[in-house]
Amino acid sequence: xxxxxxxxxxxxxxxxxxxxxxxxAADSSHSAPTAGSSAxxxxxxxxxxxxxxxxxxAPGRGATTGRDVTVTLRSQGVTIAKADGKKTEGVxxxxxxxxxxxxxxxxxxxxxxxxxxxxxxxxxxxxxxGLPAGPHTIIAVIGYGDHTPMxxxxxxxxFTVKQ
Numbered sequence: 001x002x003x004x005x006x007x008x009x010x011x012x013x014x015x016x017x018x019x020x021x022x023x024x025a026a027d028s029s030h031s032a033p034t035a036g037s038s039a040x041x042x043x044x045x046x047x048x049x050x051x052x053x054x055x056x057x058a059p060g061r062g063a064t065t066g067r068d069v070t071v072t073l074r075s076q077g078v079t080i081a082k083a084d085g086k087k088t089e090g091v092x093x094x095x096x097x098x099x100x101x102x103x104x105x106x107x108x109x110x111x112x113x114x115x116x117x118x119x120x121x122x123x124x125x126x127x128x129x130g131l132p133a134g135p136h137t138i139i140a141v142i143g144y145g146d147h148t149p150m151x152x153x154x155x156x157x158x159f160t161v162k163q
Contacts, residue, residue: 064160098138
């Protein structure tokens with residue numbers, strides 16, 4: 001009896017999760033992005049990211065670019081400021097992850113490297129220079145002044161660097 005109850009509960013949870021995923025996919029299909037815009041595509045995005053967070057304005061989804069790629073970002077519901085080492089709710093700065101998985105929430109983002117960029121100046125643009133030809137993915141993350149990611153404040157864009 002106990003085993004049957006547990007199996008029924010597990011099946012109910014699985015059905016609810018599938019229904020929720022289908023509803024989310026249906027909701028996002030109604031608002032297809034236009035050229036030069038992007039939609040949150042990170043598995044770490046949360047419902048809050050639709051009303052607050054980061055949007056990658058350029059490059060556009062599916063764009064073909066040259067080897068130097070300028071990323072332009074826009075925030076909503078978050079104040080972008082210089083990194084100050086503090087964790088202040090609603091205040092942060094941009095981080096970019098190029099062809100790499102972003103840092104988990106509550107984990108300090110590693111220092112700037114070829115694949116991870118801190119834009120701790122409060123700026124909203126960054127140019128990757130000399131990217132190799134082929135497909136690339138940029139994930140933008142807003143982090144607090146202490147360089148920990150704000151949960152759900154992410155956006156993803158896939159693009160291709162031409163030969």
